[in-house]
Amino acid sequence: MFALFMSDNLLIPFIVYLNSAIECRLSPLLEMMWRRNLEIFKCLVKFRNYSYLHNPGSEPLRSLTIGKLLEESAQKYGERTALVSRSQNKRFTYQEALDQADRLAAGFRTLGLNMGDRIGIWAPNIAEWYLTHMACARGGFVLVNINPAYQPMELQACINSVGVKALVCAHKFKDDNYYEHLLKLAPEIQKCQAGRLFSKALPTLETIIVPSDEELSGTFKYDDVVNLASEVEIQNIRNLQNFINPDGVCHLQFTSGTTGVPKSPQQTHFQIVNNSYSIGKRNELDKRHHTLCMLGPFFHAFGTVIVLCSAVNHGATLVLPAPGYDPDKALDAIRDEKCSVILGTPTMYVDIVNRQKIRQENINPEIAVSGGACCSPHLFREMKEILKLKKVKSVYGLTEVTAVAFQSLYDDDEYQSTSTVGYVGDHLEVKVVDEKGHTVPRGTPGELLIRGYSTTLGYWQNEEKTKELIGPDKWLRTGDQFILEENGYGKVVGRLKEMVIRGGENIFPAEVEDFLNTHPGILETHVIGVPHERLGEEVCACVRLRPGHQLTLDDLKLFCKGNLANFKIPSKLKIVESFPKTTSGKIQKYKLINNINKEINLRSKVNLPISD
Known part of the structure; x- marks a missing residue:
């Protein structure tokens, strides 16, 4: 009953019906019952506006090990190529x-x-x-x-x-x-x-x-x-x-260490098999035989779950362009192996797009999947145009939820594909809460919490950190500032610890980064907060420029004027050649912040501005 009346096209008309019924002549007992029902359904309407969502999924979860999954795939796709390792000249079915x-x-x-x-x-x-x-x-x-x-x-x-x-x-x-x-x-x-x-x-x-x-x-x-x-x-x-045992631990998947020392979440066969099946289906691997170009490393959850196990679930061919990430060898692989799906992080796509602009290879991939970090809408548009893609897709998740919690759907429009991280995954509950743990209205930023089959059993032999991550109610705290939109799609606005608080104003780095990435001379941007004596923090834009371009702080401010609120416009600019990254391609913002703060301290001693 609850699920039935949570539907928008049934709930509101039913409340109108209850109101009209009360206006008719009813006995006191019946009127009391109708009014009670009216209050319940009014609460449901109010609840519908809060950032909570449960996706029960359309298919049952499977109790299966990764080993049995491979056996099933060998029976279905026995002579189909499973892996191509180009650097080793190895292929096997x-x-x-x-x-x-x-x-x-x-x-x-x-x-x-x-x-x-x-x-x-x-x-x-x-x-x-x-x-x-x-x-x-x-x-x-x-x-x-x-x-x-x-x-x-x-x-x-x-x-x-x-x-x-x-x-x-x-x-x-x-x-x-x-x-x-x-x-x-x-x-x-x-x-x-x-x-x-x-x-x-x-x-x-x-x-x-x-x-x-x-x-x-x-x-x-x-x-x-x-x-x-x-x-x-x-x-x-x-x-x-x-x-x-399908529920037994099969992976100790160390976190990537973007915020400090890696920990080791435990993952089960059941979690990986089911999460990777759902991921592959949303990436349309079930539609036909696809050949996947894998840009990132195997060791990361992106590699093991989003790519490797998704491929096994759906009988896809997995191509390794090189032992390590190399944009030119990736383009070679896409061309030679006729890869139809590319999977990587935003930073990797920045490089590949720029190499393709120069090389102009005859490639025709259909889908690019971006994960591991937020991808700006501008980069998505460049990917579609330069790489000749039909679709771009987002995935959002973390190692502690096996891999993916939000992902693009099959028929998403351009906004949903490029400006959100997609819709909540099957069989998962999500909610967005404020600092007191109260669920916030839809469209309001707060911390994303996730509950469901895919949440880790806990950190290996680390009960203290596990309790910090997962409460007794089984809700897992992601540490990400998140917005759940009215339609159930999600947007990441930054890490809780990365939010810039300037003079009491909350500034979400992703919003500023997405706009700055539209500048014709900027290749990649990451926004951080740096200390300020009066304001507490001020906004610093760290940018990587396109070859042959120059940029001053005044140029940047002029570009932002009229497009960003004044308090969001960067007051400091740092031009960089590269960003500190994990092997999986994620930007390590804590290292970036530490490096910039050290430079500010050194320059302040000799009265030099940080705006080069």
């Missing part, structure tokens, strides 16, 4: 992916690893990453995703914080020699037998596996582990599938 994953999982078991053991993966985008991910799912191991950019001390913190027992790692990538990094932490590796590491610095780590042809002391070669298991042990992996 869904059936080959399943076979290799089972062999690797059996190899892990032969090495002495058991269900529930944590296996770390510390590598860029290579075929072995994909197969290790699937082998862990098939063998009942917990995959620990480690940022390939991490240096020895960061790696040590990750391994020790969750008790990694085995580590699959690349040998070399760019300037990083992963093996030498490991030796700095644990010199015992050089003298130990493979699989028998005893290290003071890494007490839980026993086994290191490296995809390399070189002989590296104390490690197993990846191919040797794949070929280690007997057919009996491989069959045991296949027999194991019905005994792996």
Whole structure:
């Protein structure tokens, strides 16, 4: 009854009917009952105007493991290409992916690893990453995703914080020699037998596996582990599938660290399978066979859930242009592999759009999906025009809700596609609250809270931080300033800690950034608050310029005049060559703020303005 009358086209007429009924001659008892009903339904009308929404979804959730999902896809799409790793010249089908994953999982078991053991993966985008991910799912191991950019001390913190027992790692990538990094932490590796590491610095780590042809002391070669298991042990992996709990933890997905030290939310098979299915469906992967160009890294939730597992759910072909992000190699891949869907972060699209302006490649992708950070409407329009896209789509979420909570729908108009982060995901509840926890009216900014099947079980062995994240009522606090519009679509206006408060006025960085990004000379903008003695904070625009363009603070103020309220117009300008970013492409605003504040302090000592 409640859900029925929450519909706009039924609720208001029913209240009119109740009013007219009361005006008729009724007995005192009937009149009291009608008036009570009228008050209830008036409350429902008022409730409809508040920032709460529950999307029950149109399909039931599935109790399935990632390993069983791969098995299903191998049955449906067996000879279809699952992965293309262009840098390695490797391609394999869904059936080959399943076979290799089972062999690797059996190899892990032969090495002495058991269900529930944590296996770390510390590598860029290579075929072995994909197969290790699937082998862990098939063998009942917990995959620990480690940022390939991490240096020895960061790696040590990750391994020790969750008790990694085995580590699959690349040998070399760019300037990083992963093996030498490991030796700095644990010199015992050089003298130990493979699989028998005893290290003071890494007490839980026993086994290191490296995809390399070189002989590296104390490690197993990846191919040797794949070929280690007997057919009996491989069959045991296949027999194991019905005994792996879909509600069991399968991923420890470290947060990307845009606001400080990463934590490790726990994700289950059930959460990842269902979230990725819904994501893929809204990205139209269910419509036909798509080839996906993946711009970001595997280790991030964007890579594992939004891209990899969505592809497996819907039988899509996943293309890795290069081990790390490279806009030119991405364009090569889109052209050569005829990619129909591109997935990346806004910063990546800025680069690809500008490279395509120069290269003018003959490409015809259909859809671009942007996530990981807010994408400005101006950039979306450039993407459609320059990359010749039919559609652009947004996803919004965070690692703590598996991946995605809001996403574009199939038939969204231009405003919904480019100026919002889409509609709330299936089977999720959301609300927007003020600082006292009260739900705010629709269209009013506040903190977004999420509740549903996809919210993390909690941070690994960190009860204190888990309680800060999720209340006893199971609502998860995102820390994002958010607006829920009348139609249920969402808009991110910034992180709570990033909101600029200038003389008592609240300024949301995203609003100013979106406008500044329309300037013909600006490539990318990020707005921060910097200290001011009288106002508390003032607005500083940090911008990356297009080649050949110049910009002064006076130019910027003139551009803003008449378009932004005076208190929102930046009073400081900083031209930068690049922004501090995570490996997944997110801007680390806390680092940007720290860098700018240090510069302001230095310049204030010699009376120099920050406006260059």
